[in-house]
Amino acid sequence: MNLRIHLTAVLTLLAASAFAASPEPKLLIPDFDxxxxxxxxxxxxxxxxxxxxxxxxFLDPNNPEDAAxxxxxxxxxxxxxxxxxxxxxxxxxxxxxxxxxxxLTAPGWxxxxxxxxKKEQANVDIYIALDGNKARGLAIIATEPREFTIxxxxxxxxxxxxxxxxxxxxxxxxxLDSSKAAPAQK
Numbered sequence: 171m172n173l174r175i176h177l178t179a180v181l182t183l184l185a186a187s188a189f190a191a192s193p194e195p196k197l198l199i200p201d202f203d204x205x206x207x208x209x210x211x212x213x214x215x216x217x218x219x220x221x222x223x224x225x226x227x228f229l230d231p232n233n234p235e236d237a238a239x240x241x242x243x244x245x246x247x248x249x250x251x252x253x254x255x256x257x258x259x260x261x262x263x264x265x266x267x268x269x270x271x272x273x274l275t276a277p278g279w280x281x282x283x284x285x286x287x288k289k290e291q292a293n294v295d296i297y298i299a300l301d302g303n304k305a306r307g308l309a310i311i312a313t314e315p316r317e318f319t320i321x322x323x324x325x326x327x328x329x330x331x332x333x334x335x336x337x338x339x340x341x342x343x344x345x346l347d348s349s350k351a352a353p354a355q356k
Contacts, residue, residue, distance in 0.1 A: 193278025193299040195307025195324045196248060200266050205254050208261050215251035222246055245326030252320045259315035267318055271295065271311055279309075291315050298327065 206212045217225060226243045229236035254262060274281070274297045283296035292314045299307035305327040312319045 193276055193301070193306065195299040195322075196250070197270055197273050197309060197320075197322045199250060199252055199270060199320055199322065202252055202254065202262075202266070205262055208256060209254040210257050211253075211255040213251060213253040215249060217249040219247050222249065242328065245328065246323060247325035248323070250320075250322040250324070253317070254319075255317040257316070261316075262318050264313075267311065267313060267320070270320060274309055274311075 222243055226240050229240045229243075231237050231240065256262065273279075274295070278301065279297050279299050281295060281297050283294065285292070285294040287293075292312075294312045295310070297309045298305050299309075306325070308321075308323040308327045310319070310321040
């Protein structure tokens with residue numbers, strides 16, 4: 171009996187540690203409702219699994235771009251976007267944005283891209299949530315003095331195909347497709 175209790179305790183601890191090592195791909199993003207009144211432009215996109223399925227139906231399977239985007243959507247569980255533009259500098263609560271960025275320091279999240287511009291006071295961070303070798307989520311936080319955007323993509327993320335969502339469903343154009351990059355100037 172004692173051995174069974176110890177074995178159960180060990181298995182419970184192993185399961186808990188495996189679960190803890192897996193990052194939560196869905197970020198806790200504040201609603202920022204108070205900012206809507208202050209913003210010159212406010213965009214909120216919330217596509218949960220049911221809405222993603224419905225949105226995929228609006229994509230034309232005969233259009234190669236739409237078909238590719240539809241393929242990417244099949245592995246996703248959600249796309250969440252908050253984007254605000256203001257007429258004056260730093261109207262948004264920088265501390266709230268930093269709290270979101272802090273979630274991305276949890277084990278399992280890895281930074282893919284970090285851009286800092288002191289001159290333009292702009293920051294862009296792109297993170298990926300990994301569970302072993304599988305991408306389970308992606309987060310983009312972009313801030314400038316008069317705007318900020320937070321994108322959280324939850325689900326199986328194929329980085330090779332992700333660029334097919336650029337410009338769709340609130341995902342910003344990031345020039346992720348290296349084959350479309352402009353040729354180098356001489």
